Structure formats: structure tokens, C-alpha cells
Amino acid sequence: xxxxxxxxxxxxxxxxxxxxxxxxxxxxxxxxxxxxxxxxxxxxxxxxxxxxxxxxxxxxxxxxxxxxxxxxxxxxxxxxxxxxxxxxxxxxxxxxxxxxxxxxxxxxxxxxxxxxxxxxxxx
Amino acid sequence: xxxxxxxxxxxxxxxxxxxxxxxxxxxxxxxxxxxxxxxxxxxxxxxxxxxxxxxxxxxxxxxxxxxxxxxxxxxxxxxxxxxxxxxxxxxxxxxxxxxxxxxxxxxxxxxxxxxxxxxxxxxxxxx
Numbered sequence: 001x002x003x004x005x006x007x008x009x010x011x012x013x014x015x016x017x018x019x020x021x022x023x024x025x026x027x028x029x030x031x032x033x034x035x036x037x038x039x040x041x042x043x044x045x046x047x048x049x050x051x052x053x054x055x056x057x058x059x060x061x062x063x064x065x066x067x068x069x070x071x072x073x074x075x076x077x078x079x080x081x082x083x084x085x086x087x088x089x090x091x092x093x094x095x096x097x098x099x100x101x102x103x104x105x106x107x108x109x110x111x112x113x114x115x116x117x118x119x120x121x122x123x
Numbered sequence: 124x125x126x127x128x129x130x131x132x133x134x135x136x137x138x139x140x141x142x143x144x145x146x147x148x149x150x151x152x153x154x155x156x157x158x159x160x161x162x163x164x165x166x167x168x169x170x171x172x173x174x175x176x177x178x179x180x181x182x183x184x185x186x187x188x189x190x191x192x193x194x195x196x197x198x199x200x201x202x203x204x205x206x207x208x209x210x211x212x213x214x215x216x217x218x219x220x221x222x223x224x225x226x227x228x229x230x231x232x233x234x235x236x237x238x239x240x241x242x243x244x245x246x247x248x249x250x
Contacts, residue, residue: 049185
């Protein structure tokens with residue numbers, strides 16, 4: 001114990017056992033999305049309504065494929081954190097736990113589905 | 124005991140007691156746009172999955188997303204995305220301890236609304 005710093009002794013000991021991790025995670029993902037979202041809008045947007053062959057050729061290129069894959073991962077992790085905060089604010093008890101679990105399932109599922117699609121097109 | 128007075132304590136004033144203000148309205152709209160983007164995000168993933176599946180399935184998904192209703196959903200999603208991005212930028216700025224004076228906070232609220240509408244129109248013109 002004598003070798004621990006005061007901070008180390010206090011971290012994780014509160015009622016919630018954690019501190020600002022959630023807020024910091026949202027800060028990091030929002031900063032990443034400020035870069036990714038405009039890039040996504042201007043790659044995804046022009047492809048809507050284009051012929052299938054052109055869309056496949058476009059997403060076979062490294063830049064659109066990587067931008068889209070990164071955006072999907074960061075978007076759905078950011079979404080997961082944001083929806084969780086919404087649920088924690090307005091829903092209580094068992095329903096809260098259930099909704100948070102469903103949010104996790106949806107977010108990871110949507111991100112994985114999107115990554116699978118991009119990988120299948122690009123490779 | 125701590126629970127003696129449960130349910131009968133004086134409560135701090137909450138949302139319902141305040142007049143709607145630009146700062147509170149732009150704040151709640153950040154949460155609404157963020158969560159409503161669920162629909163646009165699902166459609167985008169579905170569209171990509173359709174493109175990865177077959178030309179026929181892609182034609183169906185793409186047709187639906189570019190129908191008048193699809194256009195409406197995607198245009199509103201586009202605005203929500205710009206709005207949420209600008210509002211998020213304001214949060215990052217606030218997190219540094221700046222821009223919290225009432226006058227500045229309200230000016231940033233106007234900037235978010237105007238900025239998101241302008242960017243939505245510009246984006247629609249460009250793509």
C-alpha cells in the first residue's frame with residue numbers, strides 16, 4: 001500500500017466504481033467523427049442512386065472503403081454511448097438494463113454488418 | 124435514517140418550470156437528432172449490405188432510399204447529421220471551459236441552426 005499514490009488508492013472506489021471514462025470515450029469519438037462525418041457524407045452521398053456496378057467499383061477503392069469502415073465503427077460506438085446516456089436519464093430498473101443490452105446488441109450488430117458489407121465489396 | 128423523507132423532499136426546479144430558451148432547445152435537439160439518426164444509419168448499412176449482396180437486391184434497396192420518401196428521410200438525416208456535428212463541436216468547445224457566457228452560448232445556438240441548414244443545402248447542391 002505504501003507504494004500506491006493517493007490517486008491510485010482512490011480510483012474505482014466510489015459508489016459507481018468508475019469516473020469519467022464514458023464522457024472521455026464520447027469526447028474522443030466525437031472528435032474523430034468531426035473528421036469522418038464530412039468525408040462520409042461526400043463519399044456515401046454521391047453514390048446514392050448510382051448503378052450497382054459503379055457503386056461496387058467505388059467501394060473497391062481504398063479511400064472510400066477505409067473511410068466508410070472507420071465511420072461505421074466510430075458512429076455505432078458513439079451511438080451506443082449516446083443512447084446509453086439517454087436510457088440512463090429516462091428509464092429505470094429492469095427496463096433500463098434491458099434497453100442498454102439491446103442498444104449494445106444493435107450497435108455492435110450494425111457495425112459488424114456494415115463492415116462485412118464493405119469487406120465483401122472491397123475484397 | 125436517510126430514507127425517512129423519501130418522496131417528500133423539496134425538488135430542484137426541472138425542465139417544466141422554465142420558459143423554453145435557445146440554449147436548452149438546441150441542447151435537447153442535439154439528443155433528439157443523435158438518437159433519430161438511428162433510422163438513417165440503419166438505412167445506410169442496409170444499402171451497403173444490399174450492394175454487397177446482388178445487383179437485384181441493390182436495385183430494390185437503392186430504389187427505396189432514392190424514392191420520394193427515402194429522399195425525405197435521407198435529407199432530414201443529413202440535416203440531423205450536420206446539426207449533431209455542429210452541436211457536438213459546441214460541446215467540445217464548452218468542455219474546454221470557454222463560450223459559457225449566456226450571450227456567447229446563445230450566439231453559438233444560432234450558429235448551429237444556421238450552419239446546419241446552410242450545410243444541408245450546400246451538401247444537397249453538391250451531391
